[in-house]
Amino acid sequence: MIGGGQSSEHEVSLASAASVADALDPAAYDVVRLTIDPAGTWLPAGLPGAIGVLTECDVAIPVLHGPRGEDGTVAALCELAGVPYVGSGVGAGALAMDKWATKLVARGLGIAVAADELLTRTTAATYQFTGPVVVKPVAAGSSHGVTLVRCAEQLPEALGAAFALDDRVLVEEVVVGREVDVAVLGRPDGSRVVAPALEIVVDGIFDTGAKYDGTADFRIPAVLSDAERTGLESAAVAVYDALGCAGVARVDFFLTDAGPVLNEVNTMPGFTEQSQVPKMFAAAGTSYAALLDLLVRDALVVSA
Numbered sequence: 001m002i003g004g005g006q007s008s009e010h011e012v013s014l015a016s017a018a019s020v021a022d023a024l025d026p027a028a029y030d031v032v033r034l035t036i037d038p039a040g041t042w043l044p045a046g047l048p049g050a051i052g053v054l055t056e057c058d059v060a061i062p063v064l065h066g067p068r069g070e071d072g073t074v075a076a077l078c079e080l081a082g083v084p085y086v087g088s089g090v091g092a093g094a095l096a097m098d099k100w101a102t103k104l105v106a107r108g109l110g111i112a113v114a115a116d117e118l119l120t121r122t123t124a125a126t127y128q129f130t131g132p133v134v135v136k137p138v139a140a141g142s143s144h145g146v147t148l149v150r151c152a153e154q155l156p157e158a159l160g161a162a163f164a165l166d167d168r169v170l171v172e173e174v175v176v177g178r179e180v181d182v183a184v185l186g187r188p189d190g191s192r193v194v195a196p197a198l199e200i201v202v203d204g205i206f207d208t209g210a211k212y213d214g215t216a217d218f219r220i221p222a223v224l225s226d227a228e229r230t231g232l233e234s235a236a237v238a239v240y241d242a243l244g245c246a247g248v249a250r251v252d253f254f255l256t257d258a259g260p261v262l263n264e265v266n267t268m269p270g271f272t273e274q275s276q277v278p279k280m281f282a283a284a285g286t287s288y289a290a291l292l293d294l295l296v297r298d299a300l301v302v303s304a
Contacts, residue, residue: 002074004036004043007066008144008165012270017063019272023289029296032057040068051081059299060085063271066141070268071097084303086295088267092244096265097139099170105242106262111235113262114254115173121163129155132174137166141266148174177256179263180222182236183280185248185294188301192240194233195280196221218276220283228255235260243267246302247295250277 003017004010014035021031034050035043042050054060060083062074072093078085088096095101103113118138119127129149135158136146145165147158162169179200185193199222224232236251243249243265250269254261269277273288281291 001031002034002036002060002062002064004038005064005066005069006036006038006040007064007068007070007141009065009141010038013063013065013069016065016271016275017061020061020063020292023273023292024296025289025293028293036064036069051077054078054081054083057083059083059296059303061296062087063268065266065268065270067097067139070141070266071139084299086299087247088243088245088249092246093267095243096245096249096267097141099136099264100138100168102239102243102265103262106239109235109238109242111239111262112256112259114175117171119159119169119171121167124159124163124169127155127171134172134174135159135162136170136172137162138168138170140165175254175256175261175263177254177261178222180224180232180253180255180260181276181280182232182251182253183248183269183277184236184240184245184251185281186240186246188298192237194236195277195286196283197224197229197232198222198276198280218279220279224255232260235262239265247298248277248291 001017001021003014005013021033024031032053034053037043060078062069062085064070064074070093072090075085075088075093076090079090095105100118103116106113117127129152132150134146134148145162147161149155149158159169181198183195187193199219201217201219232253232255239251239262240249245267250266252263254263269275271278278288278291282288
């Protein structure tokens, strides 16, 4: 079990990892806990010691959110060490963490995305504000550094918050629609299991505060027509497969009058029992503990 990490989601990852470790059946699993502190130090014995521990384990569960964890870096470490692991591989982790690259993949599939402009520290000064936009780091999670900008005067502060977390920033046109998440689980036989969709009802945007202050209303299953459900599920599976995801991933959409608009993909979403993905599978009859057991056993099958 690997938790923590160097990203802004360090504390969220610690909570996810602790919850996962506590939920695994002690009669079936001997859980060894490793933590990466905010400075990147592996605890309790440093990186060489951690690699030694990992190579003695049957499977690793990297419950890491954000850069230097969810972005494929720890998956690469596990692969180099020859340790089977739960979740997406190096390529899928890197692509999905990069919101701009993910949107390029979606566009290639014919899936709608918000109109956007990619800015760097060099090009940001040339950006011309023309209306309400969402400013976000290209590679960050939990909505850290994400700001809804309604007027030009708010733009410099929003860009500063995003550039504090990444050297590339997306400025996206505001999409008006319902926020609906779809969880996709890939099985070793190539089949895909899609959990009941979840709708997020919140006043304003689903920012970091709304994610963790309890004000957001999660509705499971989301109230959808058959056509809406089919469209969302088809788009989610298509993106999951095109990115090369493994294990479970959460694919987030805005559902507009014109159909689904992809927002982002999380290859290791929040994973406490009260997080979105576990709640979505619980609504389908798969308990938190059963979902974790399934993910571990599938990872061992794939590596066999």
